[in-house]
Amino acid sequence: MQTQNISSHFNSIPRWMRRYGNDCDVVISSRVRLARNFNQHQFPHVASSGELLEMRQNVFEMLLELSETSNLLENAGILPFEEFADWERQSLVERHLTSTDHIAQELGRAMVALPDSSLSLLINEEDHLRLQSLLPGLQLDAAFTLATKLDDLLEKLSEGDFAFDQKFGYLTACPTNAGTGLRASVMLHLPALELTERLAEAKQMATEQGFVLRGTFGEGTKPYGHLYQISNQITLGRDEDSILLDVGETVLHIIEMEREVRAALAGNKSKLAQDAVGRAYGTLSFARRINYREASNHLSFLRLGTHLNWIKGLSHQRFNELMVNIRPACLQVTKGQTLTSEERDETRATMLREALRKIRLDSLFTSETTSKYATRS
Amino acid sequence: MQTQNISSHFNSIPRWMRRYGNDCDVVISSRVRLARNFNQHQFPHVASSGELLEMRQNVFEMLLELSETSNLLENAGILPFEEFADWERQSLVERHLTSTDHIAQELGRAMVALPDSSLSLLINEEDHLRLQSLLPGLQLDAAFTLATKLDDLLEKLSEGDFAFDQKFGYLTACPTNAGTGLRASVMLHLPALELTERLAEAKQMATEQGFVLRGTFGEGTKPYGHLYQISNQITLGRDEDSILLDVGETVLHIIEMEREVRAALAGNKSKLAQDAVGRAYGTLSFARRINYREASNHLSFLRLGTHLNWIKGLSHQRFNELMVNIRPACLQVTKGQTLTSEERDETRATMLREALRKIRLDSLFTSETTSKYATRS
Numbered sequence: 001m002q003t004q005n006i007s008s009h010f011n012s013i014p015r016w017m018r019r020y021g022n023d024c025d026v027v028i029s030s031r032v033r034l035a036r037n038f039n040q041h042q043f044p045h046v047a048s049s050g051e052l053l054e055m056r057q058n059v060f061e062m063l064l065e066l067s068e069t070s071n072l073l074e075n076a077g078i079l080p081f082e083e084f085a086d087w088e089r090q091s092l093v094e095r096h097l098t099s100t101d102h103i104a105q106e107l108g109r110a111m112v113a114l115p116d117s118s119l120s121l122l123i124n125e126e127d128h129l130r131l132q133s134l135l136p137g138l139q140l141d142a143a144f145t146l147a148t149k150l151d152d153l154l155e156k157l158s159e160g161d162f163a164f165d166q167k168f169g170y171l172t173a174c175p176t177n178a179g180t181g182l183r184a185s186v187m188l189h190l191p192a193l194e195l196t197e198r199l200a201e202a203k204q205m206a207t208e209q210g211f212v213l214r215g216t217f218g219e220g221t222k223p224y225g226h227l228y229q230i231s232n233q234i235t236l237g238r239d240e241d242s243i244l245l246d247v248g249e250t251v252l253h254i255i256e257m258e259r260e261v262r263a264a265l266a267g268n269k270s271k272l273a274q275d276a277v278g279r280a281y282g283t284l285s286f287a288r289r290i291n292y293r294e295a296s297n298h299l300s301f302l303r304l305g306t307h308l309n310w311i312k313g314l315s316h317q318r319f320n321e322l323m324v325n326i327r328p329a330c331l332q333v334t335k336g337q338t339l340t341s342e343e344r345d346e347t348r349a350t351m352l353r354e355a356l357r358k359i360r361l362d363s364l365f366t367s368e369t370t371s372k373y374a375t376r377s
Numbered sequence: 378m379q380t381q382n383i384s385s386h387f388n389s390i391p392r393w394m395r396r397y398g399n400d401c402d403v404v405i406s407s408r409v410r411l412a413r414n415f416n417q418h419q420f421p422h423v424a425s426s427g428e429l430l431e432m433r434q435n436v437f438e439m440l441l442e443l444s445e446t447s448n449l450l451e452n453a454g455i456l457p458f459e460e461f462a463d464w465e466r467q468s469l470v471e472r473h474l475t476s477t478d479h480i481a482q483e484l485g486r487a488m489v490a491l492p493d494s495s496l497s498l499l500i501n502e503e504d505h506l507r508l509q510s511l512l513p514g515l516q517l518d519a520a521f522t523l524a525t526k527l528d529d530l531l532e533k534l535s536e537g538d539f540a541f542d543q544k545f546g547y548l549t550a551c552p553t554n555a556g557t558g559l560r561a562s563v564m565l566h567l568p569a570l571e572l573t574e575r576l577a578e579a580k581q582m583a584t585e586q587g588f589v590l591r592g593t594f595g596e597g598t599k600p601y602g603h604l605y606q607i608s609n610q611i612t613l614g615r616d617e618d619s620i621l622l623d624v625g626e627t628v629l630h631i632i633e634m635e636r637e638v639r640a641a642l643a644g645n646k647s648k649l650a651q652d653a654v655g656r657a658y659g660t661l662s663f664a665r666r667i668n669y670r671e672a673s674n675h676l677s678f679l680r681l682g683t684h685l686n687w688i689k690g691l692s693h694q695r696f697n698e699l700m701v702n703i704r705p706a707c708l709q710v711t712k713g714q715t716l717t718s719e720e721r722d723e724t725r726a727t728m729l730r731e732a733l734r735k736i737r738l739d740s741l742f743t744s745e746t747t748s749k750y751a752t753r754s
Contacts, residue, residue, distance in 0.1 A: 271723060275665035275666045275726070278663030278664060278665055279663055279664050281659075282656075282660050282661075282662050282664070283659050283660055286658055286659035286738075287652055287659070288648050288649075288652035288655055289649075289652045346648060349652070365663060
């Protein structure tokens with residue numbers, strides 16, 4: 001385990017993009033985060049710079065010790081935030097690895113992550129440690145098992161120094177995370193609900209179950225490309241299994257809603273959907289400049305076209321990969337340099353035009369044998 | 378000359394669309410309107426219904442008399458507004474034949490027009506009569522000559538009853554039209570100035586010359602498809618020739634501005650223009666629903682593409698024809714029935730998709746041999 005460069009450390013196609021998971025027609029990825037803190041240190045938001053650096057050094061040493069007995073973090077890279085430019089740190093948010101708050105400050109902050117992003121450790125985010133597993137499709141249990149493995153090893157190495165209270169469970173910087181310290185999140189792709197303006201129903205259903213349907217990058221963010229996150233709010237007073245079960249069950253409901261609408265759109269060859277898919281294809285095939293918001297929405301509708309059997313050549317993996325690679329910071333990481341907003345829009349358009357060359361539209365779009373519009377003679 | 382149906386009377390391709398005129402790369406059409414009123418009647422805005430009807434009947438009788446000695450209005454149709462639905466009257470505005478104010482009230486209002494729209498008569502618009510000639514390209518003199526021919530014939534038939542004052546010239550309902558009663562207008566297509574945000578310069582230049590660059594349908598309207606009207610404001614205290622000369626000269630300046638920008642866009646293969654033309658092509662090729670505003674802007678950029686030699690297959694006439702036929706009321710006239718907003722958007726999209734099949738993009742858009750975007754290995 002050693003310090004790595006953000007641009008070269010990560011596999012260009014992380015595990016959550018690459019491998020098919022359950023229900024991956026709607027579920028992009030599952031994530032479990034466990035919040036842990038050390039008794040001997042102040043929480044990050046009140047700790048001095050010196051203490052943050054000391055805490056981080058302790059963790060690096062624990063991980064070194066861990067690598068002697070376990071290969072769980074083999075090939076993991078250490079990413080101290082001071083060593084990276086803003087846009088490089090921003091790419092970690094765009095890859096769904098950490099939060100905007102975490103990268104906002106550099107000193108004493110860091111990530112440790114496997115190259116395929118399946119397991120990682122956020123150091124001095126809101127809590128001292130957040131142990132995170134990120135896997136493709138709907139597999140919260142597997143993600144929880146993986147994160148727990150790391151938790152067990154670290155807990156042993158910390159020799160009982162994890163802040164834990166008999167009544168409140170794991171103590172956290174923000175009381176809403178106390179108890180299990182478990183945050184289970186699922187990333188959903190809901191283009192059909194969005195297109196038919198039925199997203200409100202899914203949101204309401206989630207709320208009734210005690211969950212919130214959030215934007216693409218979590219709390220307080222907007223959705224891009226019709227990607228939504230759902231996660232538990234309550235971490236206290238319930239055990240891990242019941243949290244994972246509840247999140248999973250709500251996700252299954254939303255999956256059904258999205259699938260039903262998709263089936264209806266395909267069944268009646270919806271003009272609305274044909275318009276969205278056709279425009280997406282036409283625009284991404286010919287645009288020379290495109291911003292992230294517009295590009296992500298078109299890409300999403302192309303993927304919807306795949307589900308409706310109207311589009312060939314856009315695989316699950318390619319969609320996930322493009323959706324991340326067109327993000328502003330990821331574009332710059334790929335290019336290995338900073339780009340102006342205009343350069344990003346051009347690079348993004350070029351990337352998408354190339355991708356579109358491998359995508360074919362169903363004959364529904366290309367052969368119109370009889371015209372609905374009769375010209376006047 | 379007899380009463381006609383709006384849907385069947387007009388040639389589907391009016392003269393101003395069909396025939397090439399001078400500078401037709403920028404100038405769509407030239408129009409001259411002469412305002413005339415009768416001494417014996419009140420102006421339309423204060424006349425009673427009975428008086429409006431009587432006035433109209435008098436004009437119809439004059440025209441009948443005229444047809445005995447002149448073939449100027451041979452084949453002209455009489456269109457009394459009471460006989461048409463709202464959307465049929467609206468199509469007259471969309472064909473640039475009259476104003477929204479004229480069609481707003483039916484009783485006693487009418488048009489008389491040649492099937493090719495080159496010469497027409499507005500009855501009980503703001504004035505009792507407006508004699509109008511509409512020709513392709515920049516040819517204000519020819520339009521004036523044609524309108525004047527009709528004016529001379531009618532003046533003779535009216536036996537000196539046209540309201541005329543030795544000091545003020547022709548008297549009109551609104552004093553701003555008194556004097557010559559001449560309004561000379563030119564319709565300009567300015568996509569390059571619009572795209573490069575240099576339209577303000579053209580507007581300022583027009584203003585400095587005493588003219589106003591207005592929207593597609595004249596005073597108080599917005600531009601659609603980057604079509605602008607320019608016309609004289611002052612009708613009093615100047616003779617007809619100097620008005621026509623001044624409008625023409627200002628138009629020539631704007632033509633030069635537009636052409637210069639087009640040449641620059643073509644010369645440096647402007648990414649901005651490629652984006653606009655490419656998106657227009659992609660969207661119109663695949664959209665299933667499109668509103669008039671969006672469609673007109675895309676169509677305009679396709680036409681710009683023709684000027685830049687990036688697009689083949691969209692003739693001057695076809696562009697003019699499509700630009701009018703996609704308008705809401707004209708769509709309904711073509712279909713011969715009322716359509717909901719959604720039906721119009723679908724019919725418009727179908728019409729444009731069909732048109733696009735004959736349009737080809739330059740290899741600039743289709744063959745990208747080397748990629749600007751190098752994927753990370």
